[in-house]
Amino acid sequence: MSVFRHVSEALALVLALAVPAGAQPPEAPRRVVSMNLCTDQLALMLAAPGQLVSVSYLAHDGVVAPLQEAARALPANHGLAEEVYLLQPDLVLAGRYSTVATVAMLQRLGVPVIRFEPENSLDDIEASLAQMGAALGRDAEARAAIARFRQDRALLATHAAQVRAGAEGPRAVLYSARGWTGGSQTLSGDILRAAGLRNLADELGLAWGGMVALESLLIADPDRLILGQPGHSPEGWSEARALLHHPALRHSRAYGAGVAANDRDWVCGTPYVLGAIARLIDGTAP
Amino acid sequence: MNRLLTPALVILVILLMLASILIGPAAVPVGDSLAALIRGDGGPLTLVMRELRLPRAVLAATIGAGLGLSGAVMQGYLRNPLAEPGLLGVSGAAALGAVLALQTGLAAAMALALPLSGLAGAFTAVLVLALLAGPSGGALTLILAGIGVSALSGAGLALVLNLSPDPFAAQEIVFWLMGSLADRSWSHVALALPFIVVGCALLLTQAKALSALTLGEDAAASMGVNLGRLRVVVLLGTAAVVGASTAVAGSIGFIGLMVPHILRRATQGNPARLLPVSALGGAALLLAADIAVRLILPGRDLKLGVLLAILGAPFFLMLILRTRFAQNA
Secondary structure, three states, rough: OOHHHHHHHHHHHHHHHOOOOOOOOOOOOOOOEEOHHHHHHHHHOOOOOOOOEEOOOOOOHOOOOOHHHHHHHOOEEEOOOOHHHOOOOOOOEOOOOOOHHHHHHHHHOOOOEEEEEEOOOOOHHHHHHHHHHHHHOOOOHHHHHHHHHHHHHHHHHHHHHHHHHHOOOEEEEEEHHHHEHHHHHHHHHHHHHHOOEEHHHHEEEEEEEEEEOHHHHHHHHOOEEEOOOOOOOOOOOOOHHHHHOOOHHHHHHHHHHOOEOOOOHHHHOOOOOOHHHHHHHHHHHO | OHHHHHHHHHHHHHHHHHHHOOOOOOOHHHHHHOOOEEEOOOOOOHHHHHHHHHHHHHHHHHHHHHHHHHHHHHHHHHHOOOOOOOOOOOHHHHHHHHHHHHHHHHHHOOOHHHHHHHHOOOOOOOHHHHHOOOOOOOHHHHHHHHHHHHHHHHHHHHHHHHHHOOOOHHHHHHHHOOOOOOOOOOOHHHHHHHHHHHHHHHOOHHHHHHHHOOOEEEEEEEEOOOOHHHHHHHHHHHHHHHHHHHHHHHHOOOOHHHHHHHHHHHHHOOOOHHHHHHHHHHHHHHHHHHHHHHHHHHOOOOOOOOHHHHHHHHHEEEEEEEHOOOOHO
16 A cells, blocks of 8 residues: 555545534634635634635635535635625634735724744644644644644655665755745745655755746756646646746756656645655655 | 948847857856857756757847837838837737737647737737828827827736736736746747748838838839838738737837937938848847846846836937927927
């Protein structure tokens, strides 16, 4: 049985844990609105049935596959103060840097808002799960999810060590729209590390990530490319994304070695990043 | 000096092309770069030289030549030194056409749709300008018509890009309005080059007719110039050059304004001589500008339009002043 399947099943279990309507503490919020794709997913994992009343408009297409049905069953909001207020929430979940004006307005209107920091490492995911559990009054579910996450992480670490067999991992680079690359201080950087890959961004001195000119990327000659996802919608056009289809990139050695996709399970700090790590380990096995 | 002008410009263009392929974010010794370009060991440097820097330099030279030439032709045809595709909204309309083809998926379904819709946009704009402020219209009418076309195409561009489901599209308004040659590939060259070459060839056939036109429409007609054909060829040629250029590199302004102006005295204002040297001068100017944006802010993709407007806008203001003096005199 592949580690990937094992992790998927484990994640399904986490999801199943969220379904039974546990006895909620009396102070738990009853109408929760999430305005951020990442808080959407954490809330979908942990909330009691009926507790979450709206998710962000990105969630209908942007959440990881196991949560998609649950996300589409809920009405979407566009992070506008007016529409969120009319949903009469007793708790709003938001990201630290998104919809700042809306959050300020909602707070003026007396709506409680809890903001979540973006996760920059696998450890941060545990903190976010705990924070979400506390916010929703679902501490027991959060603790179970954290325990499962730790267990799966340990399992993946063993698997990665086996696959690499003491050898140095390939030099990989994340490359997304506009030439953005993720450094080792970011969640994507931690995903690379957990998969036993060396991050080219470190060589380039980009600890937090940054823009890398296509030319500089090609000269650095990485072993593996992890190309950014095409955005939340495959339609439309941008020069930013067209860069990922540049013939020079396609003719590079790393492209020939097989390209991993930086898919939607990379975007947010949820336990589902373990699926991305598992795929990455198997995809870059020597 | 005048006889040396053309060879001097040719040498300048060759030197600038060489400089263009030797300058980039990855600082590599000149010898290694040229060896990788010519011999081609299949390594990363060959890839950079052949698939990034060479198409960029080729595009800069051809687009610059096309824009310099179409500027000279528009000035000759409209008998107005202020005429220029970028300023008058022709490039903006071409950008709108290109963006429509990209956002509707038409360009993905059929590659030629991209330059063709750029051409259609440019053609519409030139047609509107020619109808509103043809050869008999004054400078003021032409500039006002240009402001109208620019405003409308800019608004259309912003609307289409904001409606795009692609989250990055709206941030690229600046690319379409300011132009850039960063990360262009041979596929861009293949799409734009044929249209630019055909457009330039069409425009060059009208050099004699434009010379005759300097004496006025009636005089030109009596000298055997077919004014109807001149108009059609100028419209089509300009649209092909500006449409295809803009579709792959965004709107690049002021080249068509500055180059003919600089070279006019050396050619005694004779369109028959001004046209070919304007093409060479345009190629040199765009190559130089594209080298400058890479040297000023390496790796940050400073848009060409920023630099060209800093150089070109004072030119434009000076020309307005001169036109005013000429009217008062």
